Amino acid sequence: MNKTGLxxxxxxxxxxxxxxxxxxxxxxxxxxxGSDIHxxxxxxxxxxxxxxxxxxxxxEVLSYGSYFGKQLVRDVKAEFIPVVDSAYEMxxxxxxxxxxxxxxxxxxxxxxxxMVKQYRAFAKYAQDAGITLSFEYHQKTLxxxxxxxxxxxxxxxxxxxxLYWQPNxxxxxxxxxxxxxxxxxxxxxxxxxxxxxxxxxSLSEGNGVWGAYLHTLNQDGKDRAFMLEFVKxxxxxxxxxxxxxxxxxxx
Numbered sequence: 001m002n003k004t005g006l007x008x009x010x011x012x013x014x015x016x017x018x019x020x021x022x023x024x025x026x027x028x029x030x031x032x033x034g035s036d037i038h039x040x041x042x043x044x045x046x047x048x049x050x051x052x053x054x055x056x057x058x059x060e061v062l063s064y065g066s067y068f069g070k071q072l073v074r075d076v077k078a079e080f081i082p083v084v085d086s087a088y089e090m091x092x093x094x095x096x097x098x099x100x101x102x103x104x105x106x107x108x109x110x111x112x113x114x115m116v117k118q119y120r121a122f123a124k125y126a127q128d129a130g131i132t133l134s135f136e137y138h139q140k141t142l143x144x145x146x147x148x149x150x151x152x153x154x155x156x157x158x159x160x161x162x163l164y165w166q167p168n169x170x171x172x173x174x175x176x177x178x179x180x181x182x183x184x185x186x187x188x189x190x191x192x193x194x195x196x197x198x199x200x201x202s203l204s205e206g207n208g209v210w211g212a213y214l215h216t217l218n219q220d221g222k223d224r225a226f227m228l229e230f231v232k233x234x235x236x237x238x239x240x241x242x243x244x245x246x247x248x249x250x251x
Contacts, residue, residue: 004250005062005227007191009034010239016046020053022236026243030060032189032227033090035083036067042082047089061092062225063189069097069122069135072114076121084129094132094188096164097122099141104148112142116155127160134162134188139170146182153186162188166229169195173209180216190217191229192246200232203242214249226250 005028008019016038023031031054033039039046054061064087073079087095100107100115107115119133126133135143135152143149143163153161163186167176180187194206203210217224228246231238 001223002250003029003060003062003223003225004243004246005030005032005060005225006239006243007032007034007065007227007229008038009036009065010228010230011234011236012037016050017053020057020059022239023059023243024057026240027247028059028228028243030054030062030225032063032065032096032225033061033092034065034067035086039064039086039090041066041068041086044085044089047086051090061090062227063094063096063134064090064092065096067098068095069099069119070101072111072118076118077125080122080125084125084131087126087131088129092131094134094162095126096134096136096189098136098138099143099152101140103140103144104142104152107142112155115142116152119152119161120156120158123156123158123160127158132162132188133160134164137164137166137183137191139168146179149183150186162186164189164191166191166193167209167213169193169197173212176209177212177216180213184217184220187217187222187224189225189227192226193229193231195230200230202232202238203228203245207245210249 006023035041066083068083123133137143142152165187194201194203
């Protein structure tokens with residue numbers, strides 16, 4: 001069954017319990033917790049506290065949104081295991097990581113090869129803990145185009161490596177639909193927002209384009225988490241409105 005949720009970095013200024021209360025009130029299924037503020041990598045005490053608070057409110061931990069993968073590391077196991085441990089303690093079924101900090105066409109072939117080698121190891125370590133690994137679908141990474149994103153997963157060549165998907169707010173609907181269809185065989189979860197360039201809009205104003213995206217995503221019968229990431233004016237009031245829209249679409 002598809003799930004609905006919130007990416008915690010939407011409200012970096014709120015504490016975990018406040019976010020949990022808001023998500024509960026909004027009627028969403030769960031939360032993707034970010035490692036930058038709310039659930040730092042390796043802080044297992046906080047991870048367990050978050051897991052307990054979510055459980056008490058009947059919410060799921062949908063994913064662990066780490067910012068790992070932006071740089072090559074010296075010791076893959078030593079540096080990535082704290083990420084896995086935090087996700088495991090939270091009961092997160094997935095870890096989201098990044099694929100560098102440059103567009104794919106800016107990355108030399110030898111550097112890309114080293115990144116792919118590390119990501120393959122990340123996928124294995126996550127799999128050993130029963131957790132999937134998914135890459136942020138974003139500009140200024142190796143997933144900046146659908147072709148490069150799919151190439152990345154195929155180069156990694158590990159069954160535990162997946163992609164997130166989100167529309168590129170600087171591209172039009174035709175581009176984004178093509179992007180979705182290309183990436184879809186590997187898409188685990190989806191970040192949901194309604195932007196055009198730097199301008200943010202309420203989610204309900206994106207009913208047409210998102211209706212098309214969701215229709216396409218439903219074609220393969222896979223269960224995914226659809227998670228709100230940022231809202232028009234950064235307020236809880238707008239979040240509640242967007243959550244109502246998202247639930248209407250998904251449920």
